[in-house]
Amino acid sequence: MSLPFLNDFLSPYGLNVSEKKAEAFNRYMALLLVWSERMNLTAIREPRQIVIKHFFDSLTPALSPHFSPRGRLLDVGTGAGFPGVPLKIMFPSLELVLLDATKKRLMFLEAVIDALHLHDVELVHARAEDLAYDVRYREQFDQVTARAVASLPLLLEYTIPFVRIGGRAFLLKGPSVQTEFGDGQKIVSVLGAAFLSEERMFLPEEKAERRILWFSKQKMTPKRFPRKGLTKKGSSS
Numbered sequence: 001m002s003l004p005f006l007n008d009f010l011s012p013y014g015l016n017v018s019e020k021k022a023e024a025f026n027r028y029m030a031l032l033l034v035w036s037e038r039m040n041l042t043a044i045r046e047p048r049q050i051v052i053k054h055f056f057d058s059l060t061p062a063l064s065p066h067f068s069p070r071g072r073l074l075d076v077g078t079g080a081g082f083p084g085v086p087l088k089i090m091f092p093s094l095e096l097v098l099l100d101a102t103k104k105r106l107m108f109l110e111a112v113i114d115a116l117h118l119h120d121v122e123l124v125h126a127r128a129e130d131l132a133y134d135v136r137y138r139e140q141f142d143q144v145t146a147r148a149v150a151s152l153p154l155l156l157e158y159t160i161p162f163v164r165i166g167g168r169a170f171l172l173k174g175p176s177v178q179t180e181f182g183d184g185q186k187i188v189s190v191l192g193a194a195f196l197s198e199e200r201m202f203l204p205e206e207k208a209e210r211r212i213l214w215f216s217k218q219k220m221t222p223k224r225f226p227r228k229g230l231t232k233k234g235s236s237s
């Protein structure tokens with residue numbers, strides 16, 4: 001099965017999916033479908049919907065001038081690899097770290113990395129709020145991202161500590177981010193970051209709205225962040 005429509009969706013934005021990359025997306029989809037029969041990876045099983053709601057959606061940050069196609073990128077709460085793996089397929093120079101608190105999902109990602117022959121990808125099994133205190137990861141990333149992991153204030157606390165000074169965090173959210181933004185704004189500067197921009201996108205065909213929030217890291221995050229016991233307070237949706 002080829003994925004010409006991923007190219008159709010991306011080429012108007014100047015992104016081209018080569019044969020080799022389309023093949024990698026195909027293999028990724030095949031693995032996603034097979035493994036989803038055994039474990040909870042995605043509720044979406046229709047190939048075209050996977051292309052739109054997982055692959056295209058994961059690549060939307062790359063349509064922004066703030067995105068860098070190289071350097072170290074951390075995907076917090078990556079699950080079945082979104083948005084980290086599609087970004088890595090499209091931009092092989094990225095040094096990718098995929099972080100998740102669920103071991104089973106990392107086993108799936110190990111199979112994906114093997115099958116797609118992806119290089120410079122590290123899998124980390126940990127909770128973000130614990131890993132952020134590891135000096136090998138804290139303030140070490142050029143870019144940090146997360147999709148569908150938590151509400152905005154919590155997500156900022158999970159991601160900003162990992163961003164190096166001068167680096168970026170980009171968070172993939174839906175329209176509900178508007179209601180989360182009030183609380184989120186307060187904590188941005190406390191964490192040492194500044195709000196850069198909000199980009200609105202619509203997924204092809206069904207026109208579901210997506211918002212990408214960009215933040216830049218200005219100074220070091222105070223040592224007390226992320227706070228302990230965060231998950232008890234925040235949503236994990």
Ligand code: SAM
Binds near residue numbers: 076105158
């Ligand atoms: N980002 C993927 C996506 O968009 O399809 C997965 C989203 S899934 C709803 C949320 C994922 O975040 C789960 O795999 C869960 O294990 C992980 N997660 C939730 N809280 C986390 C935390 N504090 N640290 C690391 N991973 C976390």
